[in-house]
Amino acid sequence: MKKNTYYNKITIISGSQIIKVVLSVIVLLLFVFSVSGLLTSMKSDYRPSSQSVNEAASLFTGRMLFSLLGLENEYFTASLKQEEKQNTIPEQLLKYSAKISLDDPRSLLGKELPGFSIFDSEIIIAGADMNYTNMPFESAPPNDAVPTEDPDLQNVDSIEETDPGEPSQTTNGKKAVFIYHSHNTESFTPYLKDLKNINLAHHSEVNITRVGLKLGEALESKGIGATVDTTDINKILNEKGLGHSKSYQESRTVVEAAMAGNNDLSYYIDIHRDSRRKDKTTITINGQSYSKLAFVVGGKNAKYSKNLALAKELHYEIDKKYPGLSDGVIVNAGSGQNGVYNQDLSEHAMLLEVGGVDNTFEESYRTMEAFADVFSKYYWESNQAEEVDASSE
Numbered sequence: 001m002k003k004n005t006y007y008n009k010i011t012i013i014s015g016s017q018i019i020k021v022v023l024s025v026i027v028l029l030l031f032v033f034s035v036s037g038l039l040t041s042m043k044s045d046y047r048p049s050s051q052s053v054n055e056a057a058s059l060f061t062g063r064m065l066f067s068l069l070g071l072e073n074e075y076f077t078a079s080l081k082q083e084e085k086q087n088t089i090p091e092q093l094l095k096y097s098a099k100i101s102l103d104d105p106r107s108l109l110g111k112e113l114p115g116f117s118i119f120d121s122e123i124i125i126a127g128a129d130m131n132y133t134n135m136p137f138e139s140a141p142p143n144d145a146v147p148t149e150d151p152d153l154q155n156v157d158s159i160e161e162t163d164p165g166e167p168s169q170t171t172n173g174k175k176a177v178f179i180y181h182s183h184n185t186e187s188f189t190p191y192l193k194d195l196k197n198i199n200l201a202h203h204s205e206v207n208i209t210r211v212g213l214k215l216g217e218a219l220e221s222k223g224i225g226a227t228v229d230t231t232d233i234n235k236i237l238n239e240k241g242l243g244h245s246k247s248y249q250e251s252r253t254v255v256e257a258a259m260a261g262n263n264d265l266s267y268y269i270d271i272h273r274d275s276r277r278k279d280k281t282t283i284t285i286n287g288q289s290y291s292k293l294a295f296v297v298g299g300k301n302a303k304y305s306k307n308l309a310l311a312k313e314l315h316y317e318i319d320k321k322y323p324g325l326s327d328g329v330i331v332n333a334g335s336g337q338n339g340v341y342n343q344d345l346s347e348h349a350m351l352l353e354v355g356g357v358d359n360t361f362e363e364s365y366r367t368m369e370a371f372a373d374v375f376s377k378y379y380w381e382s383n384q385a386e387e388v389d390a391s392s393e
Helices: 015-041 050-057 062-072 089-098 209-221 233-240 244-261 304-321 361-382
Strands: 121-126 175-180 225-228 267-272 282-285 288-291 293-298 326-332 349-354
Touching: 121 304, 175 209, 175 244, 209 225, 209 267, 209 361, 233 244, 244 267, 288 361, 293 304, 304 326, 304 349, 304 361, 349 361
Parallel strands: 175 225, 175 267, 267 349, 293 326
Antiparallel strands: 121 326, 282 288, 293 349
């Protein structure tokens, strides 16, 4: 009969080993607390935040990640169009290490040329005629001055009044869209007599707010409740002694007040007019002249990705129904740009550049009707609406 023998195993831990473990834990805790204290004591400009993480993540596009997968499995890139395929690894290293892009000549000398920062924008989607030499850009009055006197008017009798029709759908009295104007005095040369400097194309009454009012009426005609704010931001700047560059700071107060006073608001649209001349901002569709529009997205805020996705979707829908009307989608995040545009307040915020300094209200009104047409389709597909029979009321 075989006898089972059991052995007792005894692990002997010396005191020196225990001391090493305890010291290691203490050192690790001290390191964690030191790093935490260092991060929290840093200036806000250098402290890691959700915005800085978002900016870092924005460097890696879905297309880039898709292409990286394609390095391991070529079937991932089989569906990509030739022009959509990612740049080579050396090109990517050059772009992210030296900030030089072979596709963008501005990256070679842009940082060295004075005043070039106002052109430091990225074209996400380019319209048929847009490139880095003719894209929309903000142009403040000389020396950041705020206009205090109105130029003489002309041709104002030709400005037609608008009247919204009966909607087939409705938001049931709720105001879903808030329209405002950070640069409310932006005007148009056809109505300003003897104006020679287009940077002075500003007027306290005949200005971009009329285009915003038209958009509000066009949305209402589609059954989407809209509030159009006509606060005179320029007047507030004058009263406070602030420069033109503080316009977004003052309009932010307007938007925040609107958000606090109405929980039904979902979309926020800041209407501007571009500084380019008419040959760059006008298109003919079906024999009628339209002001071109462009979407400007601020790249320096945590809601950048959501707002960019919204702008891209609306651009594509506009281009389907009104080819060439949208000049594209531009992201501003350069050192000489605002980069926020109050778009950090909502995931449904837009800045629309409607026409240029030489366009007429008639042309911009047509564009607002076209935008409302496309936006209403997007809105009703994204939100539940109450159907009404307009003819029975």
